[in-house]
Amino acid sequence: MVQNKVFMYKSVPDGWPVPGKDLTVEDIGFDEAAPPPKGGFTTKNLYATYDPSQRGRMRHETVKSYSPAMAVGKPVVSVHVLGKVLKSDTPKIKEGSTVLMMSHYTEEYSAVPESAVKSTQVIEPKPGVPLTAYLGLMGMTGMTAYGSLHEIGQPKRGDVILVSAAAGAVGQAVGQIARQEGLHVIGSVGDDKKLDFIINELGFSSGFNYKKENISDAVKRLAPDGIDIYYDNVGGELLDVALANMKDFGRIVACGTISTYNDGSNSTRYGVQNYSAVVRKRLRWQGFIVYDPTIIRWKKERDEKVAQWIADGSFKSVDYVTHGMDHAVEGFLGMLKGENLGKSILKVADSES
Amino acid sequence: MVQNKVFMYKSVPDGWPVPGKDLTVEDIGFDEAAPPPKGGFTTKNLYATYDPSQRGRMRHETVKSYSPAMAVGKPVVSVHVLGKVLKSDTPKIKEGSTVLMMSHYTEEYSAVPESAVKSTQVIEPKPGVPLTAYLGLMGMTGMTAYGSLHEIGQPKRGDVILVSAAAGAVGQAVGQIARQEGLHVIGSVGDDKKLDFIINELGFSSGFNYKKENISDAVKRLAPDGIDIYYDNVGGELLDVALANMKDFGRIVACGTISTYNDGSNSTRYGVQNYSAVVRKRLRWQGFIVYDPTIIRWKKERDEKVAQWIADGSFKSVDYVTHGMDHAVEGFLGMLKGENLGKSILKVADSES
Numbered sequence: 001m002v003q004n005k006v007f008m009y010k011s012v013p014d015g016w017p018v019p020g021k022d023l024t025v026e027d028i029g030f031d032e033a034a035p036p037p038k039g040g041f042t043t044k045n046l047y048a049t050y051d052p053s054q055r056g057r058m059r060h061e062t063v064k065s066y067s068p069a070m071a072v073g074k075p076v077v078s079v080h081v082l083g084k085v086l087k088s089d090t091p092k093i094k095e096g097s098t099v100l101m102m103s104h105y106t107e108e109y110s111a112v113p114e115s116a117v118k119s120t121q122v123i124e125p126k127p128g129v130p131l132t133a134y135l136g137l138m139g140m141t142g143m144t145a146y147g148s149l150h151e152i153g154q155p156k157r158g159d160v161i162l163v164s165a166a167a168g169a170v171g172q173a174v175g176q177i178a179r180q181e182g183l184h185v186i187g188s189v190g191d192d193k194k195l196d197f198i199i200n201e202l203g204f205s206s207g208f209n210y211k212k213e214n215i216s217d218a219v220k221r222l223a224p225d226g227i228d229i230y231y232d233n234v235g236g237e238l239l240d241v242a243l244a245n246m247k248d249f250g251r252i253v254a255c256g257t258i259s260t261y262n263d264g265s266n267s268t269r270y271g272v273q274n275y276s277a278v279v280r281k282r283l284r285w286q287g288f289i290v291y292d293p294t295i296i297r298w299k300k301e302r303d304e305k306v307a308q309w310i311a312d313g314s315f316k317s318v319d320y321v322t323h324g325m326d327h328a329v330e331g332f333l334g335m336l337k338g339e340n341l342g343k344s345i346l347k348v349a350d351s352e353s
Numbered sequence: 354m355v356q357n358k359v360f361m362y363k364s365v366p367d368g369w370p371v372p373g374k375d376l377t378v379e380d381i382g383f384d385e386a387a388p389p390p391k392g393g394f395t396t397k398n399l400y401a402t403y404d405p406s407q408r409g410r411m412r413h414e415t416v417k418s419y420s421p422a423m424a425v426g427k428p429v430v431s432v433h434v435l436g437k438v439l440k441s442d443t444p445k446i447k448e449g450s451t452v453l454m455m456s457h458y459t460e461e462y463s464a465v466p467e468s469a470v471k472s473t474q475v476i477e478p479k480p481g482v483p484l485t486a487y488l489g490l491m492g493m494t495g496m497t498a499y500g501s502l503h504e505i506g507q508p509k510r511g512d513v514i515l516v517s518a519a520a521g522a523v524g525q526a527v528g529q530i531a532r533q534e535g536l537h538v539i540g541s542v543g544d545d546k547k548l549d550f551i552i553n554e555l556g557f558s559s560g561f562n563y564k565k566e567n568i569s570d571a572v573k574r575l576a577p578d579g580i581d582i583y584y585d586n587v588g589g590e591l592l593d594v595a596l597a598n599m600k601d602f603g604r605i606v607a608c609g610t611i612s613t614y615n616d617g618s619n620s621t622r623y624g625v626q627n628y629s630a631v632v633r634k635r636l637r638w639q640g641f642i643v644y645d646p647t648i649i650r651w652k653k654e655r656d657e658k659v660a661q662w663i664a665d666g667s668f669k670s671v672d673y674v675t676h677g678m679d680h681a682v683e684g685f686l687g688m689l690k691g692e693n694l695g696k697s698i699l700k701v702a703d704s705e706s
Contacts, residue, residue, distance in 0.1 A: 056633075065633050066601070235629060248419070254636075257629040271624015276588060276610040279640040280409075280418050283607075286639075287632040 004030035006075040007048075007106035007328035007346070012060055016336075019329045022058070023076070030109035036087040039114030043083030043099065048106045049135045050322075050335040050344035051079045051169070052233075052258050066289050067103075075105035076332070078346075080135050082123070083110060090117055098123045100134055108325060108348055128311030136343035137173055137306050137317045140290050144255065145173035146302040147295035152253045152286045153229040157182035160223050162242055163204075165233035167194035169343035170255060172202055174231050176315050177306075179203050183229075186222045188215075188238055190338050197341055202316060215241045226250070234258050236270045243274035246281050254287040258338070318342030357383035359428040360401075360459035360681035360699070365413055369689075372682045375411070376429070383462035389440040392467030396436030396452065401459045402488045403675075403688040403697035404432045404522070405586075405611050419642050420456075428458035429685070431699075433488050435476070436463060443470055451476045453487055461678060461701055481664030489696035490526055490659050490670045493643050497608065498526035499655040500648035505606045505639045506582040510535035513576050515595055516557075518586035520547035522696035523608060525555055527584050529668050530659075532556050536582075539575045541568075541591055543691050550694055555669060568594045579603070587611050589623045596627035599634050607640040611691070671695030 005027050013022040036042045053067065054076060061069045070077050081104040085097050093099060101112065102119040112120065123134050136142060149155060161178045165171045166187025175198060178185045187198040187207035198204040208218035219227070219241050226247035232239055235257030242252065278285060288295050309315030320340035322331030328346055335344040358380050366375040389395045406420065407429060414422045423430050434457040438450050446452060454465065455472040465473065476487050489495060502508060514531045518524045519540025528551060531538045540551040540560035551557040561571035572580070572594050579600035585592055588610030595605065631638060641648050662668030673693035675684030681699055688697040 066635070239628070254631040257632055269626045271626045272628050273622045273624045275592070275625050275628070277640075278607040278638060279610055282419070282640045282642060282645060284637070284639045285631060286637045287630075287635045289635060292635060 001029045002032055002109070003027050004107060004109045005325035006108070007325065007332070009058065009070050009072060009074060009076045011072055013058055017055075017058065017333065019333070023329045023332065025325055025328050028107075030111075032086075032109075034111070036089045037111050037113045039090050040112045040117060041088040041090060041093045041099075042086045043101075043110045043112065044086055045081050045083035045108055045110060045348045046098075047080075047082040047132060047135055048078040048104075048346045048348055049080040049139070049141075050332055050340075050346060051141075052256055052336065053079065054332070055336055075107050076328075077103050078106045079103065080139050081106065081110070081348075082131065082135060090114065092117055093120060093122065098125075098131065100139065102140075106328065106346065106348075126307045126311065129307055130317065132319050132343075132345060133310055133317045135345055136169060136319065137310060137315070138303070141169045141343055142173050142306050143296065143299060143302055144290045145170050146177055146306065147290060147298040148253050148255060148288050149174050149177055149229075149231065150298055150301075151294050152284070152288060153231065153251050155181055155183055155229060158184070159228035160184045160186065160226070160247075161229040161231060162186045162188065162219065162223065162227045163231045163233075164188045164238050164242075165256075165258060165338065166198045166204065166207060167341055168233060168338070171231070171233055172198065172316075172318060172342055175204050176202055176309075178229075179205075180305075180309060180314065186219075186227075188218075188234075194341060197318075201318070210238060216244070219245050229253065231255060232257075235272075240272050240274050243272070243277040243283075246277060246283055248281045250281060250283050252283060252285040254285060258336075320344045322346045324348075354382045355385055355462070356380050357460060357462045358678035359461070360678065360685070362411065362423050362425060362427060362429045364425055366411055370408075370411065370686065372686070376682045376685065378678055378681050381460075383464075385439075385462075387464070389442045390464050390466045392443050393465045393470060394441035394443060394446045394452075395439045396454075396463045396465065397439055398434050398436040398461055398463060398701045399451075400433075400435040400485060400488055401431040401457075401699045401701055402433040402492070402494075403685055403693075403699060404494075405609055405689065406432065407685070408689055428460050429681075430456050431459045432456065433492050434459065434463070434701075435484065435488060443467065445470055446473060446475065451478075451484065453492065455493075459681065459699065459701075479660045479664065482660055483670065485672050485696075485698060486663055486670045488698055489522060489672065490663060490668070491656070494522045494696055495526050495659050496649065496652060496655055497643045498523050499530055499659065500643060500651040501606050501608060501641050502527050502530055502582075502584065503651055503654075504647050505637070505641060506584065506604050508534055508536055508582060511537070512581035513537045513539065513579070513600075514582040514584060515539045515541065515572065515576065515580045516584045516586075517541045517591050517595075518609075518611060518691065519551050519557065519560060520694055521586060521691070524584070524586055525551065525669075525671060525695055528557050529555055529662075531582075532558075533658075533662060533667065539572075539580075541571075541587075547694060550671075554671070563591060569597070572598050582606065584608060585610075588625075593625050593627050596625070596630040596636075599630060599636055601634045603634060603636050605636060605638040607638060611689075673697045675699045677701075 100121040187204045230242040233256045453474040583595040
């Protein structure tokens with residue numbers, strides 16, 4: 001047996017998850033000598049991703065949503081876990097190959113059953129594209145951004161797009177795609193370091209720090225003629241301001257409402273007041289998840305374009321890496337608090353170790 | 354000169370329009386002996402329509418919306434005025450014909466300029482279709498209902514649709530179209546008389562009186578498996594409840610928010626709390642106006658189907674008629690208060706007189 005630390009989900013949080021109570025790190029051990037599961041394989045894992053959607057799955061099973069509630073007493077499910085294959089009992093997955101596992105436990109070692117082989121992707125990195133890009137821009141984050149922006153946002157050269165949580169994983173992908181396609185890109189962020197980052201590193205046209213400036217003033221200042229596309233990762237007050245500033249026939253891509261995720265059961269939720277703009281301005285406001293057929297159908301185009309943009313240097317894949325399983329809980333809370341620049345990744349182990 | 358009473362717009366209401374102050378009836382006279390305007394025509398008017406959208410146009414000119422603000426000191430603009438042509442100076446409009454004028458002053462006699470000829474429709478009633486149907490189901494109300502239900506609502510046989518303001522002009526048209534097409538139709542109304550009407554006269558599957566029953570309880574009771582289409586004429590709390598009860602991939606047709614129209618400038622507006630359902634359930638929530646190309650392209654199909662449904666008796670065109678210009682203000686306020694069953698019409702004069 002070797003050490004196998006896992007990021008454990010102990011109880012359903014009411015509001016912010018409490019370290020040590022709702023979330024812990026525990027060593028459950030791993031038997032290196034055991035054979036792989038029949039038809040499956042075993043891995044030593046290198047990276048796991050953090051994603052706001054994980055908080056949504058930490059709920060009571062009775063609350064319906066598009067993805068299942070996580071099981072209390074099991075490791076936290078990550079959207080992506082990237083690992084090296086140790087042993088395999090399936091011809092589809094070769095020993096020594098690098099694999100990307102979807103909706104997988106956050107752990108150092110995995111014994112992957114046959115049933116999970118179909119949701120496992122063997123990675124053959126393209127030249128100039130780093131391995132971690134397959135957790136973000138070349139993974140579900142990039143797919144989310146590319147598919148929804150095109151399917152719902154219907155971007156046209158010259159359109160004005162406002163992106164909330166612009167320094168977050170999806171936000172920076174959306175902003176960079178929009179910039180590449182000739183849109184005027186405005187980002188909303190929660191601190192000055194991020195503001196500097198999206199403008200000077202990612203090439204956004206402009207942006208504002210919603211904690212420092214009145215949101216309505218900022219949007220009117222940066223988009224005096226209104227917004228064609230609002231890419232919404234947050235909900236709340238910014239959504240309300242966006243509604244008030246949309247152009248006729250504007251599109252709202254409803255990707256997330258992170259501002260509401262940690263409203264405890266007793267909190268008062270924010271009420272959106274300007275929803276009558278949907279009628280007056282003939283807006284289209286639409287939600288999605290990345291697995292919807294209308295979104296995933298953009299995959300081939302995404303794979304080609306984004307890989308090329310990364311390889312030719314015009315597109316930055318910025319990661320915020322938490323190092324080591326011992327820091328799994330704090331990395332997760334940092335992602336939820338919006339402290340991280342770019343895609344949040346937990347580095348489970350070095351590829352060499 | 355003969356008497357020509359008009360429904361006059363005197364000042365911008367703050368909240369509910371005040372009779373005698375914001376809205377009046379005045380005799381401005383009409384010269385029967387005068388020739389028609391060059392390239393235009395004159396009419397003696399028979400009917401004018403009341404529509405919630407009129408309230409939206411009674412606003413300060415600085416407030417942007419899809420239709421222009423009404424001009425203070427001029428007659429109230431009705432969506433439709435139906436008249437008989439007295440004199441004509443254009444070959445397109447024959448003397449003695451019946452015409453439907455769009456966005457036209459509410460008055461007993463009209464001198465219509467050449468510029469308005471293109472928005473004037475000569476009516477040749479189909480067999481079995483009464484003249485007043487051209488103000489409602491065969492006019493813009495029916496076009497609104499038919500076009501938006503199909504374009505945004507995407508109805509499929511067996512779908513569950515919830516219609517708010519179900520006894521109103523658009524609501525009863527939507528409900529009857531949906532019933533004809535095999536949907537399960539639930540209506541929300543504000544009194545028991547209307548509830549009886551939509552179920553027993555219009556053939557809705559079920560309904561509830563939102564003033565008597567908790568809205569959330571009623572929707573869960575009548576649509577235990579959720580709603581595929583919410584046809585929203587009201588906004589506010591019912592919209593919030595609908596959001597909470599939509600099925601995945603549900604559609605919200607945003608037709609109106611009458612619950613907010615008379616919020617005065619000092620009132621607190623209702624805030625919609627359940628908007629995160631747009632993300633979680635991948636909803637499509639979209640506004641429109643009837644003149645949008647995507648809506649008006651359903652006209653030919655509407656003209657044929659609805660005329661046939663009226664003629665064969667399967668479709669009721671229910672009108673609430675206010676008799677005479679002297680009652681123009683009270684008829685308008687009654688429509689805004691939701692007191693009227695069906696399409697609200699002002700009878701300006703008998704066709705014989």
